[in-house]
Amino acid sequence: MKKVLVPILLVFVLATGIGVPAYQKNVTGEKEYVATAIAYLEDQKRALYGTETVPIDIDSETGRFIRIYADNPNTIDRIIKYIMNATEVRRVKEIPELAYPLVFVGDKISGNNEKLYYSEGNKILEFSLNETDSLAFLLYLTGNGALYPEVKESFAEGVIRQIQNELNFGDKDILTFSNGYLESIDIKTQETAEVLFQCIRNCVQINDLTDVNLEPMALPIVVNGRGMGTFNMFFATYQETGQFICISFTPEDSERFQDHVMALTLEDYGLDISRAALTGGTEIAP
Numbered sequence: 001m002k003k004v005l006v007p008i009l010l011v012f013v014l015a016t017g018i019g020v021p022a023y024q025k026n027v028t029g030e031k032e033y034v035a036t037a038i039a040y041l042e043d044q045k046r047a048l049y050g051t052e053t054v055p056i057d058i059d060s061e062t063g064r065f066i067r068i069y070a071d072n073p074n075t076i077d078r079i080i081k082y083i084m085n086a087t088e089v090r091r092v093k094e095i096p097e098l099a100y101p102l103v104f105v106g107d108k109i110s111g112n113n114e115k116l117y118y119s120e121g122n123k124i125l126e127f128s129l130n131e132t133d134s135l136a137f138l139l140y141l142t143g144n145g146a147l148y149p150e151v152k153e154s155f156a157e158g159v160i161r162q163i164q165n166e167l168n169f170g171d172k173d174i175l176t177f178s179n180g181y182l183e184s185i186d187i188k189t190q191e192t193a194e195v196l197f198q199c200i201r202n203c204v205q206i207n208d209l210t211d212v213n214l215e216p217m218a219l220p221i222v223v224n225g226r227g228m229g230t231f232n233m234f235f236a237t238y239q240e241t242g243q244f245i246c247i248s249f250t251p252e253d254s255e256r257f258q259d260h261v262m263a264l265t266l267e268d269y270g271l272d273i274s275r276a277a278l279t280g281g282t283e284i285a286p
Contacts, residue, residue, distance in 0.1 A: 159236045203247045
């Protein structure tokens with residue numbers, strides 16, 4: 001028995017001795033690859049100041065973006081974050097043909113929302129994004145998540161889950177009026193929440209407003225005391241990605257939402273108000 005065990009143990013020790021250095025070498029290589037790409041991106045970010053904006057190449061038939069050139073620091077900062085969070089980092093022989101939208105930073109970094117490449121001479125480094133970062137990047141690059149079903153579904157359902165977790169449900173919604181106009185509706189019932197959820201699911205547009213300076217606006221749709229939207233749109237910080245997004249409703253859903261609230265004012269408060277009284281103080285352009 002001992003004669004059998006000794007060779008087995010020797011093989012295990014040798015394999016472990018070889019495997020650990022190989023793993024450490026791989027990890028070291030990945031860190032070097034990431035550091036190389038980030039150093040280049042930081043240089044590109046500094047070089048952007050005073051440069052001209054490169055027009056985005058858009059498919060005139062579908063409205064989808066074909067090529068996007070990173071020409072502002074915010075975009076490069078996002079790319080740095082995604083590279084640092086890459087699920088796989090490796091050296092490859094060539095850059096494959098990629099799906100649109102393509103993104104470029106200077107002459108050394110290219111890719112799309114799923115994979116980014118750093119190329120210098122014969123050295124090509126590949127950085128694979130995880131699913132969450134990939135969808136977040138696609139939304140940011142395209143500016144309209146509703147054009148991409150996977151983005152629309154992911155962000156819409158994710159925001160709905162957040163609202164469901166945040167809502168403190170009660171017997172009825174809380175409506176507040178000022179000078180004959182609706183000031184706010186604090187959603188408390190599952191029925192009204194479902195109306196809002198339907199508006200979000202059917203949205204016509206999702207915009208990433210993380211880097212946008214917004215003017216203060218009236219937000220009559222309230223969730224737990226916080227203004228979150230109007231009858232036309234809903235705002236939320238999407239927790240999975242940290243993005244501040246705006247979800248725009250279809251005109252039909254907007255009217256349906258208003259009709260629902262008008263019915264509530266009559267049923268719960270005995271007030272028969274017009275649509276103008278409902279939206280007179282709340283119609284704010286984005």
